[in-house]
Amino acid sequence: MKLPFKLIAILVFFSLLGTFVYQAYWLTGLYSTMKHDLEQNIMEAMRTSDYNEMMLRVEGLQKDNENHGEVKVSAGYDSDTGKSFVNSTTTIDRKDTIGKASKEEFFSEEEPRAALHTDGGLDLILRNKSTMLELATYFQQGLHSGLDIISDPDVAVYDSLLSHQLLDKGIDLPYHLEYLYSGFKPDSSHVFTDTIASICTPGYEPSPKAAQYNYAFDIHSNKVYRLTMEPINKLVLRQMSGILATSFVILIILSFSFWFLIRTILRQKTLEEMKSDFTNNITHELKTPIAVAYAANDALLNFNLAEDKKQREKYLCICQEQLQRLSGLVEQILSMSMERRKTFRLHPENFHLHDLFPTLIEQHKLKADKPVEIILDIEPEDLTITADRTHFSNILSNLIDNAIKYSPEKAEIVIRCRKTETGQVEISVSDHGTGIPADKQPLVFDKFYRVPTGNVHNTKGYGLGLFYVKTMVEKHNGNVTVKSEPGKGSTFTIRV
Structure with a gap:
C-alpha cells in the first residue's frame, strides 16, 4: 500500500x-x-x-x-x-x-x-x-x-x-x-x-x-x-551545557534525517514521473521506426515494387535508415544499463582527435533535417587524448546531436580542442540554440531529465544523452560543465 x-x-x-x-x-x-x-x-x-x-x-x-x-x-x-x-x-x-x-x-x-x-x-x-x-x-x-x-x-x-x-x-x-x-x-x-x-x-x-x-x-x-x-x-x-549541546546535536541530526527522507521521497517521486515519461516516449520512438520499416517492407512484398529498381532502392534505404535509428536507440539504452555493471571496463588508447571528429561531423550533417555548419578548431593539430575510443566517440556524438537538435532553423556549432596548463585535454561544443535556464542547468545531467518546454515537444529526446556523457566522462576521471543563457545558446566543456 x-x-x-x-x-x-x-x-x-x-x-x-x-x-x-x-x-x-x-x-x-x-x-x-x-x-x-x-x-x-x-x-x-x-x-x-x-x-x-x-x-x-x-x-x-x-x-x-x-x-x-x-x-x-x-x-x-x-x-x-x-x-x-x-x-x-x-x-x-x-x-x-x-x-x-x-x-x-x-x-x-x-x-x-x-x-x-x-x-x-x-x-x-x-x-x-x-x-x-x-x-x-x-x-x-x-x-x-x-x-x-x-x-x-x-x-x-x-x-x-x-x-x-x-x-x-x-x-x-x-x-x-x-x-x-x-x-x-x-x-x-x-x-x-x-x-x-x-x-x-x-x-x-x-x-x-x-x-x-x-x-x-x-x-x-x-x-x-x-x-x-x-x-x-x-x-x-x-x-547543563553538555546535555544541552548533546540534545541540540541530536535534534540537528534528526532534522537533517527527516529533511533527507523528504528530499529522497521527492526525488523518488520525480524519478518515477521521469521514468514514466521516458517509457511513454521511448515506446513511441521504438514504434515509429518499426512501423516505417514494416510499411516499406510490406510495399516491396505486396505491391510488386521490388521489380522497379528505383522504387526498390528507395524503400530499402528507408528500411536501412529506420533500422539504424532503432539500433542507435537500443544501443543508447544498453549503454545506460552496462555502465552500472561491475564488469564494465574501459579500454583506453591514445589517438589523435583530428582523426575522430571528421567522421562524426559528416554523420551528423547527413542525418540532420536542417542545415548544419560545424567549425572544428584543434590546437595543436596533432593533439592526442588517451580514452576509450568507442565511448569517447559516443560522448562527443551526444553533445553534437544536442547542439543540432536545440538549434533553430540552422545549426551553427563550434568545437574547440585545447590542452590546459594542468595537462588535461579540454573540448568545448558551443551552439546558438535555445539555451538552458540557470535554475535548470544543475539538473540537465540527471537521468531521464529533460528541460521543461511547456506544451511544445518539437525536440525528441529521452533524458539519457547528457547523463551518459557525465557518467562516461567521470569514468575517464574527467568532468563536464555547462554554461548557457536562454535564447543565446549553450557551451558544454569536457576536461579529461
Missing part, C-alpha cells in the same frame, strides 16, 4: 514536532530539578558552614579551658520537668581578679520540637531523612543558643567556610553575606532587624533581581545569616 506524499510529509512533520516537544519538556524538567538541587546545596552549604564555625569556636574554648579553667555548654530536654533547656557553666582561673564561678540555666515552657512528631517512635525518625535533618538542625540550634552566650559567632570565619563550601558544590558566584538580629521592642509594638555584620565579595553590588537565602541558626529564629547572590539560572544552564 502506497501512502500519499502529503500524508507521509504530515506524519514526518508531527513526528519531528513531537520529538522537539518531548525534548523541550524533558530539558525543562531537568532544569527545574537541577535548579532546586542547587538551591538546596546553597542552604546545605550555609548550614554546614555554620556547624563548622561553631566547632571552631568550641575548639577555641577548649584551649581556653586548658589555660583558665572549665567551660561547659549543653542543650537538651528534661524528662522530669517536660521542658527544653540550654545551660552553660564557666569556671574562671583563681588568678582572675573577680574570682567567681557562674552557672546559668534556662528553661523553656515550649514543648521540644524534637518530640512533637514522634508517633512512630525514634525508629520512625531515623528512617525519615527529612526528619533526621530537622532533628539535627534543631540540636545544632540548641547548641548555638548555649554557645553564643559565651562566644559570639565569628562572621569572618563563617564567610571563609561558606566560600569553600559553595566552591565545593560548583557555585562560584559573588555574594553578599549579612548577620541579622530580629526582635520586638519592649512594648511588642514593632519588630526590628539589626545588621550585626556584613561581608561582601569585592566589587559586587546586588542587582534588583538578586535572590536571598536566609538561614536561622537559633531556636527562635531571631539570628539569621542572609546570603544575597545573583539568580542561579545562568549557573544551572552552564552546568
Whole structure:
C-alpha cells in the first residue's frame, strides 16, 4: 500500500514536532530539578558552614579551658520537668581578679520540637531523612543558643567556610553575606532587624533581581545569616551545557534525517514521473521506426515494387535508415544499463582527435533535417587524448546531436580542442540554440531529465544523452560543465 506524499510529509512533520516537544519538556524538567538541587546545596552549604564555625569556636574554648579553667555548654530536654533547656557553666582561673564561678540555666515552657512528631517512635525518625535533618538542625540550634552566650559567632570565619563550601558544590558566584538580629521592642509594638555584620565579595553590588537565602541558626529564629547572590539560572544552564549541546546535536541530526527522507521521497517521486515519461516516449520512438520499416517492407512484398529498381532502392534505404535509428536507440539504452555493471571496463588508447571528429561531423550533417555548419578548431593539430575510443566517440556524438537538435532553423556549432596548463585535454561544443535556464542547468545531467518546454515537444529526446556523457566522462576521471543563457545558446566543456 502506497501512502500519499502529503500524508507521509504530515506524519514526518508531527513526528519531528513531537520529538522537539518531548525534548523541550524533558530539558525543562531537568532544569527545574537541577535548579532546586542547587538551591538546596546553597542552604546545605550555609548550614554546614555554620556547624563548622561553631566547632571552631568550641575548639577555641577548649584551649581556653586548658589555660583558665572549665567551660561547659549543653542543650537538651528534661524528662522530669517536660521542658527544653540550654545551660552553660564557666569556671574562671583563681588568678582572675573577680574570682567567681557562674552557672546559668534556662528553661523553656515550649514543648521540644524534637518530640512533637514522634508517633512512630525514634525508629520512625531515623528512617525519615527529612526528619533526621530537622532533628539535627534543631540540636545544632540548641547548641548555638548555649554557645553564643559565651562566644559570639565569628562572621569572618563563617564567610571563609561558606566560600569553600559553595566552591565545593560548583557555585562560584559573588555574594553578599549579612548577620541579622530580629526582635520586638519592649512594648511588642514593632519588630526590628539589626545588621550585626556584613561581608561582601569585592566589587559586587546586588542587582534588583538578586535572590536571598536566609538561614536561622537559633531556636527562635531571631539570628539569621542572609546570603544575597545573583539568580542561579545562568549557573544551572552552564552546568547543563553538555546535555544541552548533546540534545541540540541530536535534534540537528534528526532534522537533517527527516529533511533527507523528504528530499529522497521527492526525488523518488520525480524519478518515477521521469521514468514514466521516458517509457511513454521511448515506446513511441521504438514504434515509429518499426512501423516505417514494416510499411516499406510490406510495399516491396505486396505491391510488386521490388521489380522497379528505383522504387526498390528507395524503400530499402528507408528500411536501412529506420533500422539504424532503432539500433542507435537500443544501443543508447544498453549503454545506460552496462555502465552500472561491475564488469564494465574501459579500454583506453591514445589517438589523435583530428582523426575522430571528421567522421562524426559528416554523420551528423547527413542525418540532420536542417542545415548544419560545424567549425572544428584543434590546437595543436596533432593533439592526442588517451580514452576509450568507442565511448569517447559516443560522448562527443551526444553533445553534437544536442547542439543540432536545440538549434533553430540552422545549426551553427563550434568545437574547440585545447590542452590546459594542468595537462588535461579540454573540448568545448558551443551552439546558438535555445539555451538552458540557470535554475535548470544543475539538473540537465540527471537521468531521464529533460528541460521543461511547456506544451511544445518539437525536440525528441529521452533524458539519457547528457547523463551518459557525465557518467562516461567521470569514468575517464574527467568532468563536464555547462554554461548557457536562454535564447543565446549553450557551451558544454569536457576536461579529461
